[in-house]
Amino acid sequence: MAKINIQFLSERQIQAIHDASVVILCDTGVMVHHDDVLKLLGQAGAKVDRHTKIARLPEQLVTDSIARAGTNYILYGRSPKFAARFGYGDFVLMSSPGQFGWIDSHSGGLRPATIHDTRDAIRLGDALANISIVGAMGQPQEIPETYRDVFLTGELVKGTGKPTRCWVRNGQTARYILEIYRTVAGGDAALRAKPMVEAFLEPISPLRLPKDGLDILAEFVRAGQPASIGPMAITCGTAPATLAGTLAQENAEILAGIVVTQLLAPGTPVTYGGIPHIMDPGTGICSFGSAEQGLMAVAMVQIARHYGLPVYINVGLTDAKVPDAQAGIEKGTSMLLGALAGADTFGHCGICGTDHGAGLEWLFIDNELAEYVKRITRGFEVNADTLAAEEIKKVGPGGNYLAEEHTVEHFRRELWLPGVAWTRQNWGIWESQGRNSMAERARAEINRILSTHEPEPIDEGLAAEIDRIVECAKHEMG
Numbered sequence: 001m002a003k004i005n006i007q008f009l010s011e012r013q014i015q016a017i018h019d020a021s022v023v024i025l026c027d028t029g030v031m032v033h034h035d036d037v038l039k040l041l042g043q044a045g046a047k048v049d050r051h052t053k054i055a056r057l058p059e060q061l062v063t064d065s066i067a068r069a070g071t072n073y074i075l076y077g078r079s080p081k082f083a084a085r086f087g088y089g090d091f092v093l094m095s096s097p098g099q100f101g102w103i104d105s106h107s108g109g110l111r112p113a114t115i116h117d118t119r120d121a122i123r124l125g126d127a128l129a130n131i132s133i134v135g136a137m138g139q140p141q142e143i144p145e146t147y148r149d150v151f152l153t154g155e156l157v158k159g160t161g162k163p164t165r166c167w168v169r170n171g172q173t174a175r176y177i178l179e180i181y182r183t184v185a186g187g188d189a190a191l192r193a194k195p196m197v198e199a200f201l202e203p204i205s206p207l208r209l210p211k212d213g214l215d216i217l218a219e220f221v222r223a224g225q226p227a228s229i230g231p232m233a234i235t236c237g238t239a240p241a242t243l244a245g246t247l248a249q250e251n252a253e254i255l256a257g258i259v260v261t262q263l264l265a266p267g268t269p270v271t272y273g274g275i276p277h278i279m280d281p282g283t284g285i286c287s288f289g290s291a292e293q294g295l296m297a298v299a300m301v302q303i304a305r306h307y308g309l310p311v312y313i314n315v316g317l318t319d320a321k322v323p324d325a326q327a328g329i330e331k332g333t334s335m336l337l338g339a340l341a342g343a344d345t346f347g348h349c350g351i352c353g354t355d356h357g358a359g360l361e362w363l364f365i366d367n368e369l370a371e372y373v374k375r376i377t378r379g380f381e382v383n384a385d386t387l388a389a390e391e392i393k394k395v396g397p398g399g400n401y402l403a404e405e406h407t408v409e410h411f412r413r414e415l416w417l418p419g420v421a422w423t424r425q426n427w428g429i430w431e432s433q434g435r436n437s438m439a440e441r442a443r444a445e446i447n448r449i450l451s452t453h454e455p456e457p458i459d460e461g462l463a464a465e466i467d468r469i470v471e472c473a474k475h476e477m478g
Contacts, residue, residue, distance in 0.1 A: 004379065006340045008295075009302045017244065017303060021252035022059050024207070029056035030256045033211040036218075040263045062255050065262040070269030071308050073226040075133065076194040078184050079161025079456050084132040086226070086271055087310035091377070092345040093370055094133035095125045097167045097200075098152065099350075101357025102138055105443060108322070110357050113138030118152065120450055121350070122159035124360055127453040130370040134159075136166040137350055137358045145169070150176040150473040154466045157184050161456040163196060171215030176473040178223050183465050192224030198271070201261075203231035203253040205238035209260065217257075221265035228312055229257035230273020234286050237279035243292060247299055250276045271344065272307065274300025275314040288317035288347075288354045289330030294337040301341040313338045314347040316366060321353050323365055323439040331369055339377045364442045368421050375416035386410070420445050 009017075029047070032038050032055050042048040047056040072087025084092050102113040121137030136152040143151045149169045156164035157180060168174050177197070185191040199220030201213045221227055231253040233239035239246040254272055261268050276296050280287045287293065297313040304311035316335035320327035338346055349370075350363030380386070391406045401407045421442045423430055434440075 004340050004377070005342060006298060006337065007302050009299050011306075014303055014306050017248050017251055017299075018306070020248035021255055022062060024249065024252040025057040025062060025256060026059060027056065028207065029054040030203075030253070031208040032214075032260075033209065034214040037209070037214050037260055037263075041260070044259075044263055057256065057259055061259060065259040066255070066307050066309075068262045068266050069258055069309065070226070070267055072310060073195060073198075073269035075163040075198060075226070076185075076196050077160070077162040077164070078157055078196075078458065081456075082132075082162040084163045086269070086344050089342075090132075090344065091130075091339065091370070091374055092132045093130050093349055093366070094165060094345065095121065095131050095135040095363055096137050096348040096350045096358050097135040097165045098137060098139045099355060099358035100139045101352075103352050103357050103359030103362065105360055105446070112141040113358070115140040115142055115155075118155060119159060120360060121358070121363065122156060123450060123453060123455060124363060124446060126160035126162060126455040127449045128364065128367040130367045130374070131162070131349060131363075132345075133163045133165050135164070135348065135350075137363065139167075144478045146477040147173060147176070147470075147473040149173050150180070151470050153177045153180050154470040157181070158458050158463050158466060159455055165197065168200070168216045170212045171219050172477065173473065174216045174219040176469060178219060178225075180466055180469050182223075183469065184462065188223070195225045197225055199225060199227040200273075201227060201229045201257050203229070203257055205231050205233040205253060206249060207253060207256075209256060214260065217261065218264050221261055221268045224265075226269040226271070227257075227261050228271040228273050229254050229261070230275045230312060231257075232286075232314075233276040235276065235278040235292065236281065237284075237286070239276065243296055243299075246276050246278075247296060247303070250274060250300070251303055270309055271312050272300070272304035272309040273312045274304060275312065275347075276300070277314065286354050287319055288314070288351075289319040289326070289334070291333075293317070294334040297334060297338045297343070298341040301338065301343045305342065310344040311342075312345045313341075313343045315339075315343070316349070316369060317347040317351060319353055321356070323361060323437075323442075327365075331366070332372075335369060335373050336376060339373045360446050361439050361442050364421065364446055365438065368419065368438075368442075371419070372416065380414065386414075 031053050038048050041055045045058050045061050075084045101110045102117050118138040118140050125131045125134035149166050150173050152166040181196045182191045199217045201217045233246050233250040235246045239249050277286045278290050278292045297315045301311050315338035316331050318327040318330040349366035350358045352362050
């Protein structure tokens with residue numbers, strides 16, 4: 001199979017970035033806002049300053065931790081039909097774990113997300129073939145933030161058979177969330193054997209590990225769940241003004257997270273979350289769609305592969321506020337770069353702008369973009385059959401191949417056939433059908449899906465037990 005694989009960093013350059021990250025961790029260190037983790041680091045050989053909370057990590061501790069980390073894992077859904085595999089060469093997409101803003105499908109305006117929005121997003125994510133992990137998409141304002149993540153986890157596992165994800169607030173809510181997954185899995189041992197959720201640790205650039213994030217990490221990995229570590233270093237803002245310097249710092253922050261993960265639970269599988277961005281000099285705002293985003297994403301994939309780890313990058317995103325040409329250019333270019341570099345998973349689907357909000361049209365379009373990119377990454381075969389010399393001889397000059405058996409045999413496998421969101425009709429047919437844009441066609445298909453799609457139902461007793469756990473969290477924290 002002829003495939004495309006892109007890279008631009010040499011092995012020498014990757015090693016130089018790694019070496020710079022090791023120097024950063026050893027000489028500058030990381031600020032760790034967690035006394036227990038500081039103690040663990042000190043016991044492991046780090047130089048810890050309890051007053052400043054800075055830990056300086058020796059090179060051997062870093063390299064040993066990288067070697068100890070698991071390099072692949074599978075997240076399982078409630079239904080045995082669905083799983084998301086990391087480190088196996090799969091193309092994994094996740095809808096956003098939850099945005100505060102919501103792009104209203106009718107007005108196009110930005111408003112707070114509601115429970116109804118979240119339930120629609122879960123149903124749509126369940127229906128879309130390229131969404132491997134269903135996220136909550138919204139942060140419904142009707143539910144207090146103190147236990148909202150527990151509520152959303154309940155909604156997710158009841159609403160889809162796929163693996164699920166929402167943003168976790170702190171260690172206290174993490175315990176309730178794990179209890180929901182244990183209930184769905186069939187107990188602690190079953191959840192350890194078939195993990196259903198991963199911890200997400202986001203180091204705060206530059207070079208800080210937050211207390212709540214470390215509490216969540218500890219709860220999840222000690223429960224046998226994998227981890228994803230993804231700082232969002234921002235060039236010119238929270239990272240140096242050079243891309244190489246940003247990558248060196250970003251890599252140092254990820255490596256620090258790997259060290260902590262392996263001290264908490266040796267052997268825990270880790271996804272390398274290389275998700276740096278740039279700060280737009282004109283606005284001072286983090287950019288999700290810059291050209292540099294694609295460059296850094298490819299580099300992050302190469303660095304992660306250097307360590308042998310599965311990799312998550314932020315591509316397929318845009319700074320645009322509507323599904324227009326800018327959105328298409330930024331989303332398509334960066335996702336294609338990331339996919340051809342060989343990333344495992346990509347930026348959260350369904351996002352509008354720089355985390356300005358989420359919307360159903362955006363989620364649907366991201367699903368379609370993934371289908372398009374997957375076809376490119378699949379490449380094509382070159383062999384005696386596909387070269388079709390005999391077929392060309394048979395048809396001869398001036399003939400056509402429409403009715404040939406060879407065409408019938410090959411065209412569905414060889415060609416990508418777009419869905420209803422795309423247009424390939426001539427101008428007259430397109431005009432007679434209403435001159436609709438992709439966003440308008442997407443909206444019509446979303447309405448059809450929401451009115452007809454039924455996720456795999458959950459056992460009533462299991463749903464009742466999940467609701468009981470959510471009520472306990474509400475009683476304690478709400």
